[in-house]
Amino acid sequence: MTWIAKPRLHHPSLERNRVGYTRRDYEGKISTLCAGCGHDSISAAIIQACWELDIEPHRVAKLSGIGCSSKTPDYFLGNSHGFNTVHGRMPSVLTGANLANRDLIYLGVSGDGDSASIGIGQFAHVMRRGVNMAYIVENNGVYGLTKGQFSATADQGSKSKRGVVNTDSPIDMVSVALQLGATFVARGFSGDKPQLVPLIKAAIAHPGAAFIDVISPCVAFNNHAGSTRSYDFVREHNEAVNRLDFWPSREAITAEYAEGEVIDVAQHDGSVLRLRKLAADHDPTDRVGALNLVQSRSAQGELVTGLLFVDPDPEDLHRHLGTVERPLASLGTRELCPGQAALDRINASLR
Amino acid sequence: MDTAIRKSRPRIEAVNDLVVKFANVNGSGSASANELFARAILRMGVPVAPRNIFPSNIQGLPTWYEVRVSERGWLGRRGGVDMMVAMNPQTWDADLKEIEPGGYLFYDSTKPLPASKFRDDVNVIGVPLTEMTNARWDNPRERTLLKNMVSLGALAALLDLELAACETLVGEQYRGKEKLLAPNIEALRLGNEWVRTHLACPLGIRLRRADNVGDRIFIDGNSAAALGAVYGGASVCAWYPITPSSSLAESFAAYCQKLRVDPQTGARHYAIVQAEDELASIGMVVGAGWNGARAFTATSGPGVSLMTEFIGLAYFAEIPATIVNVQRGGPSTGMPTRTQQADVIACAYASHGDTKHPLLFPQDPNECFEMTAEALDLADRLQTPVFVMTDLDIGMNQRLTPPFSWDDAREYDRGKVMTREMLDEGRDFGRYLDVDGDGIPYRTYPGTHPTKGAFFTRGTTRDAYARYSEAGPDYVYNVQRLLRKFDTARSLVPSPILRASAEPTRLGVLYYGSTSPAMDEAIEALEAEGLHLDLMRLRAFPFADAVSEFIAAHDLVFVIEQNRDAQLRTLLMTELNVDAARVMPVLHYDGTPITARFITREIGAQVRALGVGSAPAVGGQAAGAR
Numbered sequence: 010m011t012w013i014a015k016p017r018l019h020h021p022s023l024e025r026n027r028v029g030y031t032r033r034d035y036e037g038k039i040s041t042l043c044a045g046c047g048h049d050s051i052s053a054a055i056i057q058a059c060w061e062l063d064i065e066p067h068r069v070a071k072l073s074g075i076g077c078s079s080k081t082p083d084y085f086l087g088n089s090h091g092f093n094t095v096h097g098r099m100p101s102v103l104t105g106a107n108l109a110n111r112d113l114i115y116l117g118v119s120g121d122g123d124s125a126s127i128g129i130g131q132f133a134h135v136m137r138r139g140v141n142m143a144y145i146v147e148n149n150g151v152y153g154l155t156k157g158q159f160s161a162t163a164d165q166g167s168k169s170k171r172g173v174v175n176t177d178s179p180i181d182m183v184s185v186a187l188q189l190g191a192t193f194v195a196r197g198f199s200g201d202k203p204q205l206v207p208l209i210k211a212a213i214a215h216p217g218a219a220f221i222d223v224i225s226p227c228v229a230f231n232n233h234a235g236s237t238r239s240y241d242f243v244r245e246h247n248e249a250v251n252r253l254d255f256w257p258s259r260e261a262i263t264a265e266y267a268e269g270e271v272i273d274v275a276q277h278d279g280s281v282l283r284l285r286k287l288a289a290d291h292d293p294t295d296r297v298g299a300l301n302l303v304q305s306r307s308a309q310g311e312l313v314t315g316l317l318f319v320d321p322d323p324e325d326l327h328r329h330l331g332t333v334e335r336p337l338a339s340l341g342t343r344e345l346c347p348g349q350a351a352l353d354r355i356n357a358s359l360r
Numbered sequence: 361m362d363t364a365i366r367k368s369r370p371r372i373e374a375v376n377d378l379v380v381k382f383a384n385v386n387g388s389g390s391a392s393a394n395e396l397f398a399r400a401i402l403r404m405g406v407p408v409a410p411r412n413i414f415p416s417n418i419q420g421l422p423t424w425y426e427v428r429v430s431e432r433g434w435l436g437r438r439g440g441v442d443m444m445v446a447m448n449p450q451t452w453d454a455d456l457k458e459i460e461p462g463g464y465l466f467y468d469s470t471k472p473l474p475a476s477k478f479r480d481d482v483n484v485i486g487v488p489l490t491e492m493t494n495a496r497w498d499n500p501r502e503r504t505l506l507k508n509m510v511s512l513g514a515l516a517a518l519l520d521l522e523l524a525a526c527e528t529l530v531g532e533q534y535r536g537k538e539k540l541l542a543p544n545i546e547a548l549r550l551g552n553e554w555v556r557t558h559l560a561c562p563l564g565i566r567l568r569r570a571d572n573v574g575d576r577i578f579i580d581g582n583s584a585a586a587l588g589a590v591y592g593g594a595s596v597c598a599w600y601p602i603t604p605s606s607s608l609a610e611s612f613a614a615y616c617q618k619l620r621v622d623p624q625t626g627a628r629h630y631a632i633v634q635a636e637d638e639l640a641s642i643g644m645v646v647g648a649g650w651n652g653a654r655a656f657t658a659t660s661g662p663g664v665s666l667m668t669e670f671i672g673l674a675y676f677a678e679i680p681a682t683i684v685n686v687q688r689g690g691p692s693t694g695m696p697t698r699t700q701q702a703d704v705i706a707c708a709y710a711s712h713g714d715t716k717h718p719l720l721f722p723q724d725p726n727e728c729f730e731m732t733a734e735a736l737d738l739a740d741r742l743q744t745p746v747f748v749m750t751d752l753d754i755g756m757n758q759r760l761t762p763p764f765s766w767d768d769a770r771e772y773d774r775g776k777v778m779t780r781e782m783l784d785e786g787r788d789f790g791r792y793l794d795v796d797g798d799g800i801p802y803r804t805y806p807g808t809h810p811t812k813g814a815f816f817t818r819g820t821t822r823d824a825y826a827r828y829s830e831a832g833p834d835y836v837y838n839v840q841r842l843l844r845k846f847d848t849a850r851s852l853v854p855s856p857i858l859r860a861s862a863e864p865t866r867l868g869v870l871y872y873g874s875t876s877p878a879m880d881e882a883i884e885a886l887e888a889e890g891l892h893l894d895l896m897r898l899r900a901f902p903f904a905d906a907v908s909e910f911i912a913a914h915d916l917v918f919v920i921e922q923n924r925d926a927q928l929r930t931l932l933m934t935e936l937n938v939d940a941a942r943v944m945p946v947l948h949y950d951g952t953p954i955t956a957r958f959i960t961r962e963i964g965a966q967v968r969a970l971g972v973g974s975a976p977a978v979g980g981q982a983a984g985a986r
Contacts, residue, residue, distance in 0.1 A: 065810060066810070067806075067807055067808070067809060067810045067811075067814060068807055070651070070806045070807070072647075082816070083816050083828070087814070088810060088811055088814045089806070089814055090804070090805075090806030090807070090814050090815065090816075090817070091814075091815075091816040091817065092647075092650060092677075092816075092817040092818075093816065093817065093818040093819065093820070094643070094646075094647075094673065094819075095643070095669055095670055095673055095819070098639060098640070098643045098669075098670065100640075100643075101598075101635065101639065101640040101641075101642075101643025101644050101646075101647065102643045102644070102646055102647035102650070103647060104598075104633065104640075104643070104644050104647060105596060105598060105643060105644030105645060105646060105647025105648035105649070105650075105651070105655060106647035106648065106650060106651040106806070107647075108596045108631040108633070108644065108647075108648055108653065109595075109596055109647070109648040109649075109650075109651035109652055109653030109655070110651045110652065110653070110805075110806070110807065112807070113651075113806060113807050130636060130637070130639075130640075131636070131639070131640055131643070133636075134635070134636040134640060138633070326633075327631075330628065330631050330632070330633075331626070331627065331628045332627065332628050332629075332630070332631050333622060333625075333627035333628060333629055334627065336652075336653075337595040337596060337629070337630070337631060337648075337653045338595070338648075338651055338652035338653040338805065339652075340593075340595055340629055341772070342593065342770075342771055342772055344629050345590075345593040345594075345595060345620070345629060345654075345772075346590075346591055346593060346766070346770075346772075347590065347591065347619040347620075348766065348768050349765065349766045349767075349768050351619060352591070352764050352765065352766050355587065355764065356575075356577050356763040356764055359577035359578055359579050359763075360575075360576075360577055360578065
């Protein structure tokens with residue numbers, strides 16, 4: 010956390026997006042994370058993605074749990090309301106917030122300790138329910154704030170900075186999300202911003218439960234030889250299955266691609282996810298295929314990254330519950346209170 | 361065994377003042393016939409108060425239904441049983457023991473029982489229920505269900521319960537299902553005619569038409585609280601099933617389906633989520649409250665335990681949340697189907713760190729309705745979790761209660777919310793700034809303004825402008841302000857109700873919640889014994905000044921509670937610096953609802969043991985023994 014506000018002076022020539030904001034308008038306070046922390050790169054990617062998507066910053070609600078990653082919402086989107094909730098319980102708070110006001114954009118930011126260890130239960134259920142959100146886990150395999158204990162995503166055999174070898178099986182968040190019904194599942198790497206920004210954009214635009222597992226090395230406690238979450242290890246073992254470009258519905262696709270290399274996934278709202286295929290055997294609309302791919306590559310010691318699965322026409326919790334289009338928080342006495350006449354009828358039925 | 365009533369035995373004679381207890385086997389279909397019995401008495405204009413005493417079980421274990429009939433209008437448990445309807449061989453011996461001398465035992469005499477299974481001072485009424493039922497119906501399911509109706513018909517004859525009232529109710533129950541109606545009516549008449557032919561009717565205890573029900577309604581507290589949540593404007597409900605609160609959330613869903621669906625579009629003006637646990641249900645309530653919706657959860661003690669981390673966050677981050685705690689016996693899973701008031705301290709100070717929360721104590725379904733709606737206003741006004749402290753006795757039993765009323769001019773109190781317009785006018789926004797001196801700051805809803813009013817909500821400490829700060833003075837400012845806010849709550853929560861004795865007295869009684877109806881009856885009995893006490897019914901925590909004044913005005917105050925540890929008394933001592941010697945605990949905690957006889961006996965015994973009377977002190981002397 011920081012109490013240092015960034016200066017608000019902008020260079021007049023900074024580029025503005027369609028809603029009139031510069032990139033600086035999407036920034037937050039100065040990060041207090043360690044220099045070189047992968048999480049700061051993810052914050053930068055979120056800022057870039059929101060700016061490119063022409064989102065008004067105050068229309069985003071950013072929620073997090075507890076831990077290094079969960080501090081980061083203070084470091085981006087300073088004009089958005091943020092909520093640093095309870096350790097491992099951000100998903101329920103986000104669910105309630107989403108139920109109250111379906112008009113805002115929900116960004117859930119969490120870590121591997123927060124979502125895979127203490128919070129695996131809530132992580133599972135928020136995916137099952139299809140809450141409309143972009144849920145980012147900044148995954149480094151360790152507890153940073155409490156100085157280097159293993160989290161539940163640490164690989165078996167991975168060595169801690171103090172030389173302890175992890176003996177527990179890891180939880181693969183991507184596989185869990187796929188199995189539990191998330192309708193957008195991706196994996197990124199904090200060291201690959203060009204890959205990450207479009208993934209975040211597509212996740213935000215996805216009208217359902219979108220999950221991105223971002224491998225984000227911890228420079229203080231998990232960046233040494235013997236770790237499977239160090240920058241070096243992830244760079245060597247990262248296999249991107251595709252490169253995503255996200256085209257909002259109002260924009261014509263302008264980039265050129267070599268023929269036969271791309272898959273267009275048309276979204277329900279008219280936007281297009283254009284994927285440059287890197288792995289020939291991967292179809293991003295095949296949930297079972299995605300699970301197989303992730304698991305088989307994992308068995309070979311590889312971490313697949315990219316957009317792994319997307320349902321182009323997902324359902325979300327509001328659709329399941331049949332709630333009114335207007336935010337529930339905006340309903341007043343007229344919509345909520347049935348009045349004395351209805352009460353008279355109820356009284357009469359109870360005699 | 362003979363089936364006639366033995367006239368030579370003592371027998372209780374009472375009209376419209378009796379307790380009938382049904383001992384049944386869970387899952388035998390007795391519940392609906394039992395409810396018909398109670399409702400038919402109501403239709404005769406006689407007040408009735410039934411209570412379910414049931415196990416944590418679906419089929420096979422013993423269950424009881426105790427019906428208090430009182431023309432005088434007492435709705436609490438009296439204590440003692442005038443007639444036992446003994447339909448459960450498993451509990452026969454214990455059930456037999458409970459009957460008052462001169463009372464009545466009603467049983468199924470199809471199979472003969474040895475004389476050792478009866479008592480000399482109890483009048484035995486055997487009716488061959490199974491034999492009659494099986495002679496008429498073949499289908500096993502029908503036999504099981506209709507035997508209950510044969511039994512009801514027999515009881516109607518014995519107690520002068522109007523058969524027509526029973527038949528009307530059965531008619532209402534099976535409206536449109538005539539196939540089911542006919543055999544039920546037939547079974548009722550079968551039992552009724554058999555008793556009229558074979559036995560002397562009515563018994564010494566019997567019913568007589570009266571006009572004492574008035575316009576009151578008959579409903580359980582959980583349904584009433586659910587309706588209160590609908591009227592109070594709750595639009596988000598997140599819950600996890602737990603006895604005895606589950607029917608509250610289910611009832612909220614049922615009322616919403618009737619009352620909160622847009623007739624044109626079919627869109628729902630509410631969202632209900634059955635969460636994966638209580639951690640998630642309270643998390644959703646906190647998230648919705650943060651984002652400007654009125655949200656509530658219903659739970660019981662173990663659920664509150666799981667919620668406590670979030671409750672502390674909501675207290676410190678100042679987020680409205682309404683929690684209805686339908687209390688049951690604890691600790692741990694304790695007695696999940698029995699009643700207690702044992703979460704008072706757990707809720708008053710729920711969570712780590714320095715925390716306290718307003719508690720509301722409804723006495724009956726009407727107050728469950730009122731106070732749940734009120735809690736939603738208070739939570740918004742005070743920006744904090746508010747508990748509605750009901751219990752199984754109120755929550756899961758149907759009770760006669762005044763009809764619900766709602767002022768159509770009432771607008772919800774959304775508390776201090778800074779709007780976009782206010783921010784544009786240049787109002788200073790400090791999320792945790794005490795601008796009015798009442799400890800309550802302004803809040804903004806997410807999404808309010810493009811450049812003003814956004815802040816980062818956190819459980820860790822911050823300054824008045826919601827900027828992270830671990831500085832001691834910032835922390836102290838905040839928690840002192842929270843105390844001021846709690847003090848403001850004192851004047852906003854429902855005030856206590858004083859009922860002064862007709863005679864001047866130095867003795868007082870404090871009580872709350874479901875103890876109320878038994879207390880109403882007990883005080884009349886105590887007065888009849890010449891013991892006069894001033895009563896004060898607490899309706900909320902924090903305590904109003906009137907509570908300190910009441911204690912100060914009496915030499916001795918009995919604090920009646922349904923828990924082992926005198927939890928409310930502890931709260932009085934802690935919060936009001938009351939001298940322990942002035943507040944005497946009267947505690948009932950076996951899991952059954954407190955009785956009028958218990959209160960009468962305990963207060964009487966304590967007064968005698970302490971040698972204090974209720975006469976006022978004269979000439980500066982302490983009140984002496986009577």
